[in-house]
Structures are given as C-alpha cells and as structure tokens.
Amino acid sequence: MSKTKYRIAIPKGALFAGSKELLAKANITFEDQTRKLILETSNSEIELLLVRPSDVPVYIENGAADLGIVGSDVIGEQEAQVLTLTAFPFGHCELAVAVPAVSPIKKISQIPDYCKVATKFPKLARQFFRKQGVPVEIIELYGSIEIAPLTGLSEAIVDLVASGRTLQENGLIRIETISQHSARLIANRVSWQLDHDWIIELLTLFLQK
Amino acid sequence: MNNSSFLPAGSRDLLPTDLIKQEKLRNALLEIFKAWGYQPVLPPTLESLEALEKGRPQFSKECFKVIDGDSQLLALRPDLTLPIARLAATRLSSVERPLRLCYTAQVFRQSLHFGDERREIFQAGIELIGCSSHDKPYSLSQTNKANLECLSVLLEALNKINLPDYKIVLSHTDLWEYAGEIFHRVEEYLEIDLSSEFDVLMSKGDFIEYQKAVYKAEERCQKAFKGDKTDSELKACFQSSSKETPLNYLKKACFELTGKPQKILDYLDKDSDLYQEMSAIIALEEIFGSDKFIIDFTLRPDSHYYTGLYFEVVTSGEGKAIGKGGRYNNLISCFGSSEPAIGFSLQVEPLMKYIQDDSIDEYMKNKKPISVPASSESVDSLVQSIKQSINLRKKNPIVTLS
Numbered sequence: 001m002s003k004t005k006y007r008i009a010i011p012k013g014a015l016f017a018g019s020k021e022l023l024a025k026a027n028i029t030f031e032d033q034t035r036k037l038i039l040e041t042s043n044s045e046i047e048l049l050l051v052r053p054s055d056v057p058v059y060i061e062n063g064a065a066d067l068g069i070v071g072s073d074v075i076g077e078q079e080a081q082v083l084t085l086t087a088f089p090f091g092h093c094e095l096a097v098a099v100p101a102v103s104p105i106k107k108i109s110q111i112p113d114y115c116k117v118a119t120k121f122p123k124l125a126r127q128f129f130r131k132q133g134v135p136v137e138i139i140e141l142y143g144s145i146e147i148a149p150l151t152g153l154s155e156a157i158v159d160l161v162a163s164g165r166t167l168q169e170n171g172l173i174r175i176e177t178i179s180q181h182s183a184r185l186i187a188n189r190v191s192w193q194l195d196h197d198w199i200i201e202l203l204t205l206f207l208q209k
Numbered sequence: 210m211n212n213s214s215f216l217p218a219g220s221r222d223l224l225p226t227d228l229i230k231q232e233k234l235r236n237a238l239l240e241i242f243k244a245w246g247y248q249p250v251l252p253p254t255l256e257s258l259e260a261l262e263k264g265r266p267q268f269s270k271e272c273f274k275v276i277d278g279d280s281q282l283l284a285l286r287p288d289l290t291l292p293i294a295r296l297a298a299t300r301l302s303s304v305e306r307p308l309r310l311c312y313t314a315q316v317f318r319q320s321l322h323f324g325d326e327r328r329e330i331f332q333a334g335i336e337l338i339g340c341s342s343h344d345k346p347y348s349l350s351q352t353n354k355a356n357l358e359c360l361s362v363l364l365e366a367l368n369k370i371n372l373p374d375y376k377i378v379l380s381h382t383d384l385w386e387y388a389g390e391i392f393h394r395v396e397e398y399l400e401i402d403l404s405s406e407f408d409v410l411m412s413k414g415d416f417i418e419y420q421k422a423v424y425k426a427e428e429r430c431q432k433a434f435k436g437d438k439t440d441s442e443l444k445a446c447f448q449s450s451s452k453e454t455p456l457n458y459l460k461k462a463c464f465e466l467t468g469k470p471q472k473i474l475d476y477l478d479k480d481s482d483l484y485q486e487m488s489a490i491i492a493l494e495e496i497f498g499s500d501k502f503i504i505d506f507t508l509r510p511d512s513h514y515y516t517g518l519y520f521e522v523v524t525s526g527e528g529k530a531i532g533k534g535g536r537y538n539n540l541i542s543c544f545g546s547s548e549p550a551i552g553f554s555l556q557v558e559p560l561m562k563y564i565q566d567d568s569i570d571e572y573m574k575n576k577k578p579i580s581v582p583a584s585s586e587s588v589d590s591l592v593q594s595i596k597q598s599i600n601l602r603k604k605n606p607i608v609t610l611s
Binding site: 061062063064081082083084085086087184188189190191192193194196197200203 | 376378414415416417418464467468503505507508523525527528529530
C-alpha cells in the first residue's frame with residue numbers, strides 16, 4: 001500500500017501518554033477515545049498508527065511508518081535496522097533482575113548455574129548473564145512476568161521496573177540493574193532521506209523546551 | 210504433514226506470470242546495459258568460501274555453505290561483484306580495459322535477522338573494471354569518468370523500466386576520513402582515532418551513541434588542553450574554524466549531512482577531492498533532471514569493500530533500498546593486480562511491482578495458443594495431428610495439442 005501521508009507509529013501502554021504530550025508540542029493533537037488504530041490528527045499531512053510497543057520498530061524498519069516513538073529497551077532487544085534520532089525525557093525505566101523476597105538469592109553473584117529466568121527480553125537477558133559468565137535458562141514470556149517465580153515457573157525474572165510497585169506487590173525484590181531506558185525517536189532510513197526536511201522540522205519542535 | 214512445510218523459509222516458486230514479468234524486466238535492463246557496451250557474464254553458483262571471505266569476511270556468516278566430496282568448503286554465491294572481481298583479475302586479466310560486464314542472476318543469503326526474509330535474490334547489475342589510461346588509473350579525472358558512466362547507466366535503466374519517484378542516494382566513504390583530517394592533530398595528541406569510531410557509530414544509525422562519543426571526545430580534548438599551555442597551535446586547531454569548533458560541528462553533523470545535493474556540498478571544502486567528485490556527479494542533473502540525487506553522508510555501506518563513492522536506489526513505495534553500488538578499488542587486488550572498479554546491482558523482485566499488468570495481458574494475448582485436435586484413440590491420427598502442429602508452428606508462436 002502506498003503512503004499518502006506522513007506516518008508516525010506510537011506505542012500503546014506506558015509510553016502512550018508521554019507520546020501524546022510530545023506530539024502536542026508539535027501541534028499534533030488527536031482524538032484517542034476511539035477504537036481506531038489509524039488516527040487522523042489535527043495536521044492533515046500526518047496520521048498516527050497505534051501499535052504494540054514491540055511492533056513499532058517493525059513498522060519503521062519496513063517503511064510502513066516514517067517515524068516511531070519507542071523505548072530503548074525494545075530497540076536493544078530487537079536490533080532493528082532503523083535510525084535512532086534522539087532520546088526523550090520520558091518513559092524512564094530500568095531493566096532489572098528480580099527474585100522473590102523469600103529467595104535465598106540476595107545478589108547477582110548468588111545466582112546458581114542453569115537458574116531459570118523468565119523474561120520478555122530474552123536477547124538482553126542472555127547478553128547480561130553471558131557477561132556475568134553464568135549459564136542460565138531463559139524462559140520467554142509475553143506478559144505478567146512477575147507471576148513466573150510465584151508459580152515455580154522460574155527462580156528469577158528480568159523485567160522493566162519503573163516505580164517498583166508491581167515488584168513489591170508481587171513479593172519480588174530487585175537484586176541488580178542491567179540497563180536504563182527511556183523513550184526514543186526512530187526513523188526509517190528511506191524516509192530520513194526522502195522526507196528529511198519534514199523530519200528535522202518535527203524533531204526541532206519535539207526538542208523545544 | 211502439512212504440504213506447505215516442504216518449501217523452506219525464505220524461498221518461493223516462480224509461476225508462469227511471475228517468470229514472464231521477470232523476463233521482461235531483466236530484458237529491459239540488459240538491453241540498456243548492452244547498449245552501453247556491457248557484456249553479460251555468469252559466474253558459477255558455487256564459489257570457494259575462502260575466495261569470498263577474502264573480499265568480505267562477513268560473507269562467512271551470511272552465505273549458505275556446502276561441503277564437496279574433497280571436503281572443500283564452498284558457498285552459494287552471496288554476491289556477484291566478488292566473483293566478477295575474481296574473474297576480472299584472473300581469466301580476463303589480459304583483456305582490454307575498461308572491462309564492461311553485466312549480469313542478471315540469483316544470489317543466496319541467509320539473513321541474520323529474520324528467518325523468513327528472501328534467501329534467493331534476483332539481481333541485475335553492471336561492473337566497470339579498470340581504465341584505459343595506464344598513467345593514473347586512480348586520478349580524480351579517471352574516477353569521475355567511471356562514476357558518471359556507471360550512474361548514467363543506472364539512471365537510464367531506471368527510466369527505462371518507469372520506476373516512479375526514485376532517487377539515487379549518494380554517500381562517500383571519504384567523508385569521515387575528511388572529517389578526521391580536521392581532527393588529525395587532536396587525534397594524534399589524544400592517541401585516538403576519532404574518524405573510525407564515528408564511522409562505526411554512524412553505520413549503526415544510532416545518533417544518540419554517536420553524539421555521546423563526540424561529547425566524550427570533547428571532554429578529553431578539554432582536559433588535555435587544560436594541562437598544556439605550550440601547544441598553542443594545537444589549541445588553535447581545536448577551537449578555530451570558519452564557523453564553529455570542529456567538535457561542535459561534528460555533534461550536529463548527523464542531522465545536517467542529509468538532503469538536497471547543493472545544500473550538503475556547501476559544507477565541503479571546494480578544493481577537496483571529495484567536493485570535486487561529488488559535484489561532478491551532480492552535473493548529471495543536466496541530463497537526468499534536478500530531482501534525481503540526494504546526498505546522505507550518514508549512509509554507510511554494509512560491505513567494507515567499498516572505497517569511495519557509495520550509493521543506493523530508493524523509492525517512496527519501498528521502505529528499503531532496492532539497489533546499491535559504489536567504488537571498490539581494493540577488491541580486484543585480492544585476486545590479482547590492483548585496478549579501480551565501480552558497479553551497481555538492482556534487486557529484480559521489488560522492481561517487478563512496477564511492471565504494468567496490462568503489458569503482461571498483451572503479451573499473453575499475442576502468444577495466444579492455437580489448438581490442434583489430437584485424438585488419443587489412434588496412433589495414426591495422433592501422428593497426423595503432431596505433423597500438422599509442426600507445420601502450424603512455422604507461422605504461429607504457440608500451437609498446442611488438445
């Protein structure tokens with residue numbers, strides 16, 4: 001399908017509110033009380049795609065959208081072939097290793113060999129434990145990671161932590177921070193080349209104080 | 210068992226209409242290549258893995274490997290430039306230069322990224338190898354001559370197949386070396402190689418990491434200057450530039466090195482070879498129109514055999530480049546003596562979308578078969594029918610037995 005408008009992919013979930021605010025800075029507003037997934041905006045040249053966070057780089061890499069807003073955790077996990085243009089001061093969180101509060105494991109050096117680790121971020125988790133020199137068994141899940149150790153599916157988890165409340169409410173404690181993350185603006189390389197002036201103009205508006 | 214699992218991931222069957230389309234496209238491209246004096250060649254499907262790795266070490270990860278009866282490690286060719294470079298340096302080494310060769314053929318690659326990406330890729334392209342002047346084959350004027358010929362063939366080919374709204378995106382591996390020259394003294398002082406560090410970061414397309422590296426370099430420079438008051442010359446080099454400090458400039462560079470050619474050329478020193486080479490290419494606008502080129506110096510080739518001009522073909526309908534090419538002056542010497550070379554390859558399959566369907570219908574109509582009744586009941590009448598059909602084929606393109 002050919003594109004008639006500029007397209008920006010924005011993530012549902014944690015980064016949605018921040019993305020909406022950011023777009024407002026560039027005078028791009030939209031009606032979000034709808035079930036539509038392609039949203040018209042106040043700017044007739046621009047439409048928004050409302051997609052799952054992990055799908056944002058896919059749309060960008062294949063040119064189905066020109067720009068995307070997504071967490072650096074997703075970019076790191078997927079190693080998508082996109083341009084990462086800038087970082088935004090929202091969506092701050094940390095990728096961390098957590099275990100049940102009652103676990104004998106109190107720090108990362110106590111993780112036993114072949115420990116089962118549940119995560120949505122298998123690549124980043126594997127990288128981390130490989131660096132530590134600890135062989136672990138990664139169990140890939142798509143959501144509700146916190147219940148994995150509570151049900152005996154795993155002994156530890158690697159997940160994003162923002163306020164830490166979810167961990168606390170599920171009886172988990174963080175034993176190590178792997179990396180820090182926040183929102184990023186990514187672009188398709190061909191869009192960057194063909195619509196360069198538009199992207200730079202928008203970027204300037206996004207970054208104004 | 211599900212029948213569809215017999216087809217390996219990333220593979221496809223080409224059906225009759227696909228093949229008619231593909232043949233039409235390949236013939237249109239070959240016609241242009243041949244009209245410019247390029248002669249078709251076809252290297253073998255299996256190459257020695259060792260030869261491929263000589264030109265591009267990453268190939269060992271990307272190509273499909275095969276072991277022959279003598280335990281030799283072979284690979285399905287992942288590229289045509291490399292085998293043609295080998296051919297040029299060996300069997301064709303004494304043929305008159307420049308060597309003008311073209312091809313349409315498949316290459317085989319396994320993506321390191323997604324399993325379902327196409328593994329068998331149809332390409333069409335040219336290679337322009339060597340130069341008639343034995344004096345200064347690597348001089349700017351010889352480089353310009355070959356660059357302009359190669360890009361003109363490409364532009365004519367794209368026009369011929371009516372590819373809509375395409376652009377040639379130009380880049381050059383010297384830009385970062387050129388930026389590096391500005392910092393040469395700073396680099397020597399700090400014993401770091403800024404240009405290659407930035408080059409690597411740029412090739413990943415991560416501008417945040419890139420800018421972090423510039424900040425880090427700036428910090429190190431400032432620290433170094435604090436402790437050293439004597440080397441005023443060095444200090445001057447770091448701080449003075451016509452507009453701003455070089456490091457300050459580098460910080461913004463990732464956002465400013467993409468756009469319309471004239472704007473980007475303004476950033477370059479008019480006396481530099483890089484400026485001369487790029488502006489010579491832009492002079493082709495006089496023939497092909499003023500909207501065909503974009504410069505994007507943040508574009509880095511993924512093959513390290515490119516040694517200068519690098520370009521990609523993009524169109525607004527496709528999220529990825531559909532063709533690429535550039536100069537590879539060091540590749541031929543991997544297999545023989547050194548000589549300059551340049552070439553490009555186009556991906557045939559994404560281009561097929563742009564071949565009009567009605568032209569296929571017309572093709573089919575022109576080749577509408579005539580049918581000769583043939584009875585299976587008697588051998589005699591069957592033989593008569595075949596005899597009749599052979600006669601009819603002298604005047605009609607397609608005659609079938611019914």
